Amino acid sequence: MILKLAWRNLWRNKKRSLITISSVSIAVFLAVFMRSMQLGMYDHMIKNVVGKYTGYVQVHAKHFWDEQNLDNSLVFNQGLADTLKSIQGVVHSIPRLQTFSLASSNELSKGVFIQGVIFEKEQLLVDWNKRIIKGKGFSNQSNDIILAKGIAHYFKKTVGDTLVFIGQGYHGMSAAGKYNICGIVDMKNPKINDLNVFMPLKTVQEYLSAPNRITNLIIDKDSNISTERVIQNLQQVLDDNVYEVMGWKKMLPELEQTILADSVGGLLMVFILYMIITFGIFGTVLMMTQERIYELGVMVSIGMKKLKLIWMLMVETMILTLTGIITGAVLVAPFVFYFHANPINLAGDQAQVMEEFGFESTVPLLTDINIPFTHGLIILFVSLLITLYPTITILKLNPVKAMKQ
Amino acid sequence: MSWPQIKAQTATEIVDKSDKIARGTTSYAEVKIRVVRPKWSKDMNLKIWSKGTDYSVSLVTSPAKEKGSVFLKRKTEVWNYIPSIERTIKLPPSMMMQNWMGTDMTNDDLVKQSSIVVDYTHTIIGTEKVIGLDCWKLELTPKEDAAVVWGKIIMWIDKTNYMQLKIEFYDEDAFLVNKLIAYHPKKFGNRTLPSKIEYIPVDKKGQKTVIEYLVWKFDLSIPDTYFTSNYMKRLR
Amino acid sequence: MKTLIKIAWRNVWRNKLRSSLVILSIVLGIWAGLFLMAMTLGLNEQRMNGAVDTYLSHLQIHHPKFKEDLNIKDTIIDKKQTVAIIQKNTNIKAFAERIVVQGMIANSKGSKGIELLGIRPEQEKKLTSISTHLTEGTYFTKFKKNPAVIGEKLAKKLHLKIRSKVVVTLQDYNGNLTAALFRVEGIFKTNSSVFDESTVFVRASDLDKSIAMHGKIHEIAILGKSIGDVKKIKSALISKITNNKVESWNEISPELGYAQEMMSSMVFIFMGIVLLALAFSIINTMLMAVIERKKELGMLMAVGMNKKRLFSMISLETLFIAMIATPIGMLLSYWSISYFNKYGIDLSIIASGLESLGIGSRVYTYLPKNLYINITATTLLVAFLASVFPARRALKLRPAEAIRSN
Secondary structure, three states, rough: HHHHHHHHHHOOOHHHHHHHHHHHHHHHHHHHHHHHHHHHHHHHHHHHHHHHOOEEEEEEEOOOOOOOOOOOEEOOOHHHHHHHOOOOEEEEEEEEEEEEEEEEEHHHHHHHEEEEHHHHHHHHOOOOHHHHEEOOOOOOOOOEEEEHHHHHOOOOHOOOOOEEEEEEHHOOEEEEEEEEEEEEEEOOOOOHHHHHHEEEEEEEEEEOOOOOOEEEEEEEOOOOOOOOHHHHHHHOOOOOEEEEEEEEHHHHHHHHHHHHHHHHHHHHHHHHHHHHHHHHHHHHHHHHHHHHHHHHHHHHHHOOOOOHHHHHHHHHHHHHHHHHHHHHHHHHHHHHHHHHHOOOEEHHHHHHHHHHHOOOOEEOOOOOHHHHHHHHHHHHHHHHHHHHHHHHHHOOOOHHHHHHH | OOOOOOHHHHHHHHHHHHHHHHOEEEEEEEEEEEEOOOOOEEEEEEEEEOOOOOOOEEEEEOOHHHHOOOOEOOEEEEEEOOOOHHHHHHHHHHHHOHHHOOOOOOHHHHHOHHHHHHHEEEEEEEEEEEEEEEEEEEEEEOOOOOOOOOOOOEEEEEEOOOOOEEEEOOOOOEEEOEEEEEEEEEEOOOOOEEEEEEEEOOOOOOOEEEEEEEEEEEEEOOOOOHHHHOOOOHOO | OHHHHHHHHHHHHHHHHHHHHHHHHHHHHHHHHHHHHHHHHHHHHHHHEEEEEEEOEEEEOOOOOOHHHHHOOOOOOHHHHHHHHHHHHOOEEEEEEEEEEEEEEEEEEEEEEEEEEEEHHHHHHHOOHHHHHHEEEEOOOOOOOOEEEEHHHHHHHHHOOOOEEEEEEOOOOOOOOEEEEEOOOOOOOEOOHHHHEEEEHHHHHHHHHHHHOOOOEEEEEEEOOOOHHHHHHHHHHHHHHOOOOEEHHHHHOHEEEEHHHHHHHHHHHHHHHHHHHHHHHHHHHHHHHHHHHHHHEEEEEEEHHOOHHHHHHHOOOOOOOOHHHHHHHHHHHHHHHHHHHHHOEEEHHHHHHHOOOOOOOOOOOOHHHHHHHHHHHHHHHHHHHHHHHHHHHHHHOHHHHEEEEO
């Protein structure tokens, strides 16, 4: 009954209803678009740095992160690989053996990170063919290595040259090796480019006298499952006296903080947006109430309970708001989906900055149902708050006075 | 050499003598080094030739993977020859602080051998017995400009044979950081020297490096070419 | 016209609540938008200034190949002549000569790779602000023998205090390994923890002796009278200094310059969105006002008010509201931004993330004056445009119908 009344009231003042609905729609549209853009950018940034290199989750031998040396290395065998594959959310496990050694050639020497990798597995994370700038890429030769471009530049080496490495191996053994450069890569990140050399895993294991050993296990997770969930699942299965499981946030705290800092800024912006719209909606409700004082007075005097009246007004407001939210969400959806599939291309200087930091200069929007949901809820809540005004008005209503208007 | 050294010696003379006794004008030694760690240990065998304080060259004879590696010290430079890759590398400053061959000594320690005489002022602060032998207890304080990291060093040198039987290395806050103990004195030619030396980082549990001298000869003639970077690959 | 203005004005105040609401929303919109802009600009400004003040300066001169390999032998060619040219330039406030070498610093607790800068304290003091950023100790005033000034992060890493000994190992000019002892005289802290961890300052004279530089240097840093003079100074120097490379701060650290531009454009986009939202708010409210006053407006038209006048009246109402709101919004913004410009906003929750980006944990808001004017003008323009829609709506009323409506 109340619903019918509320509906008819709204329909009576079509224009006003429409105006209110449209303000709410616009608010939802803008908020969702902005947030999708922002969150899409972070997601993209994380994908680039985390997904393609560090991995969302890593498994190490216990204590490895605090003391990154070979004494804290893991044995990687088929048994471990199978165990990991059986864990929910784990798509691939990618082993790496990482060590710090001195690279030397004639007069020059430099400390570098040697990454022992299984190239076929690394290809699952990132397409190496896109990163190779010289030479052929992976080869089957155990003596062939790939240099990141910063190192190739420092030593002035190119494909076909050799480079020598010396360092500390496992259990005190000295490590020394001479290898052939078969390719040069651009890892799209200046830091990674200046310090890394990629070799076949077995080659590094032999170099370090560390058979079957690895230092980092990159876990490639299912994109539908959250990082936290995968970490939990892994921790349940793996013995925590032997292994440690870490999420990217712990390994790259500065990235997380940067995103946090920016996100706070973004949320502030959305908050401001809401404030403005709130005033708009309030204005509407205000006028709505004022205008209908006479009509409300009549209703009270013919016996309608005040509470029911309040409820009716609330229902009116909610119908307006909900319609606005749904409209806004529906309107923004095609835009979000379009820019998700066709990321916005940043141009000019902006693009260059992003690329220098190792990010692609495109911004894909995030299609997360939570975004419109959250914002919709916020606006609904806000509009409910706004109905406080008419509520109070009605409570204070003196029917006689009202009808004199 | 027995007790009555009629002139009273200064602390510096004692340290200097102790330093020279273990060095001679030239020396040749075959040593076994054991690196001890909580979860593993590693044995190496080396042949070491030295001439004065400026030149020394070490050849690794075992284990098989490291056989033929050579470390050459020429004054302040350290060179490393690695047979498996047929390369000679001069160690850059960044490597000087790294551990030498996985032991508890740094590459820098190899270079600064007569540092204890040259870089410190010495004072006798007492006498004590170490492994049953009467020793002078000396305190070494770094000279103002000396490029050494220690705050002070306490040394025990035996009065009969001038053997360095115990050395304690303290940082500037007087915390003990490293310790060296020497024992099992043996006669090597006409010198008596400890045949076993342990180098122990104090706050790292279960960790030490043990050096055992199997052969130790002094004052033989060693050609100068032994101490050149070109000869490294020919050393046997 | 004057009557119209009076009527419009009174109309605005007839419904106090509604008008105040609109005014308030405009004020808040402007204030929030400007404040956020100021915060963002302030953030980046700080980052830039931090870098410029502590070591970058406005310009730097090097041997053309120095930056590539950091080879100790790539020293400034013809130092005397270069310095003479610098001294003659009247736009240059100060300059400093530096030796720049890579080395290892060690004590009994550990070692770390660092960049060692041999400086002349009297010169550096005029140029950079490190001497005023000391958390402990003094800046080359007390110790006579081989003093060093190190960053707080490095001090923490190696457990160093004032008077602690450090041994620096490096290669001298001739490629020989050499080591030298220094004592910590001062500990500094800048906004960049990376800088603090890997930079050590010593006297050029002490370092020169250790590594046999014989007076040669690697870098000359230059401070202009104001950052706006940088381009001028650069072209003046380039015309006279042909054998060494002259670079401005944004060429040496391009990320700083770019970040500034990127932030600015993002903020403008945001401001645009805010104004859009505001416009809708205004349109919404004024439209309601028109609809509500249908009867009255109809009457006015029936009585003879022509369309043009009606349009103007509604527009004026909107404009009045905007003209009241905008200055209030501006003033509020100005005061709050100036306040936080002086005292800063404490962001220590995310401090370590900021410090790794080179920003301090206190943000000082900053807004260039011309932006205030720009935004005021834009807001008024938007308000005016927003008023068009409701005003046009009013025009569409048919007087006879309108009078009879309720």
